[in-house]
Amino acid sequence: MNLHEYQAKTLFKEYDIPTTNFVVVDSHDDVENKVQQLKTNKWVAKAQVHAGGRGKAGGVKVLDSIEEIETFVKYWIGKNLITYQTDEIGQPVSTILVEECTNIIKELYLGIVIDRSSQSIVVMASPDGGVDIEAIAENSPERIFKVPIDLIAGPKREDALFLAKGLALSDEQVEQFVKIFNNLIQLFIDKDLALVEINPLIIDESKKLKCLDGKINVDSNALYRQQDILKMRDTSQEEERELKASEWDLNYIALDGNIGCMVNGAGLAMGTMDIIKSSGGLPANFLDVGGSVNKESVSEAFKIILSDKKVKAILINIFGGIVKCDVVAEGIIKAVEEVGVNIPVIVRLKGNNSEKAQILLETSSLNIISESDLSKAALKAVELSR
């Protein structure tokens, strides 16, 4: 689960990690009242969306008066911000962060990730902040300094010092950095984060370190024990169909193609998409119905696929293990009867109760094409989607 910048910065403040003074507004009527809490005459207004590249898209602006802030807020609230990281529709803006403008002497990068190779959390720092960390990793990997953290022993001062040296900090800044390092790791562990990125971490004109931006991703598996974080979820930033699917414990990801897919198991769902693609078609979605499907969730999955108007054919691929094929067949029949389907549906059922399922589909009088060979089923779907 992703957090907004203002939510990340609120957590930073809670953990005594220096960041800007800011207020959050959701209406231009609010602006004057709230902005007066900031002691400055130069502000930065930032549209809050779950995507990077906001600055270039006009979603971040340095402003000199309350009127300018009001105009900015009036313009953006209710609009969608389209950046290079969003789709062509963009992400809706419903809150705007207004902060005191900081004079930047130097931009640095600081982040913590879960490193799958070393099976630990890793703190990364680079003196080249303000740009994409991937670009630094690509062009000058020697400018990224990393230390793994032993979760049982906790963070070590020497590791913080190693990163501080990489960042070429002054003596005074080193002590500030050690504190940020320790507190950020504590935040990461306490809140079950999967990623935190401060880009940029800056040195301001009083030579102090400060977090100017904050990106946080929380481990979804841990949300059951992070109720305060769960309250920060902004579902308006999530794709409508993906959100609907998550309510039914279905894993759905919207894609660009026109062949809808319904599969059990994430690996097989990806494998099915791959076959569609190598057969000359394009999948409209990834959809894993999971191991605990019932008639209702299959029916719901079907409706979600059909709500995508690009879809011209549907390929259903089920390898029954825990999932019983006849249950899936009943769900398909229920959905087709309820919503009506006028596009071809190609079904490949294998494993647990597949014969029973076959009979159900054949006697249903619905226009469903059965094909037990997956390659042939995919080719058929591609052919019928044209």
Place this chain on the structure above:
Amino acid sequence: MSILIDENTIAICQGFTGSQATMHCEQAIAYGTNLVGGVTPGKSGQVHLDRPVFDSVKEAVEITDANTSLIFVPAKFCMDSINEALDAGIKLIIVITEGIPTLDMISIKIKADNLGSIIIGPNCPGLITPGSCKLGIMPADIHQSGKIGIVSRSGTLTYEAVDQVTKAGFGQSTCVGIGGDPIPGSSFIDILKLFQEDEQTEAIVMVGEIGGTAEEEAATFIKSNITKPIVAYIAGASAPAGKRMGHAGAIISGGKGTADEKFKALESAGVKTVRSLTDIGKTILSSLES
């Protein structure tokens, strides 16, 4: 022989009396698995599936000499269950449960390594040594005892691979689902090492997917350590970047973890790769014939 589990396995199930556990333990027992009992706190003294229920793993181990545990405990309580199994001296812990927080897995993996215990999973279909021992949720009837070792990050893709291998006229030595989480208890390398040492295994099917670098690390290991033929498939060549494809670990981030990189790494290690999952069976056939 086979790897990890066989007729000498003495298994218990944690979360024994739950509905999923009951269904799969019933099938395991019917398959001939030496499943001697289970653990559900507060239900000690009860009999479930004709086997004793214990309050703790420690008690179960003392009475049954169990060396393996199959865990179906819900994600919220699963970390405690794995800990309990480790503390009771269980050497092989198979975790079917999906949804364990990543930081919990990092800590528990350190502990397991220190104790010399093996964790398979979490978020996995489990293990089967066809003909002797089934500890997982896979459909039994597609398996057949034989000489192909299978290791996979995905459940249903493992079944596809098994089905094709069986239809190609081979059986399986052992099938291992290592699971789809970012921090798995056992890696491809851990399992490949065991297949290399196993006499029964003559060839290996490896099923990977996008996300992380486990396949690339396996490729480096294969180059200097595995002499048996390997056929590999990687799922997710058509997946977009930045989207989690069902499994917590299946995500291309920062341009890393693509299927293409994994295919290339494996090919450079001499692994025969297939771009379509339907080609696994015929490719294993041709690599054993040549």
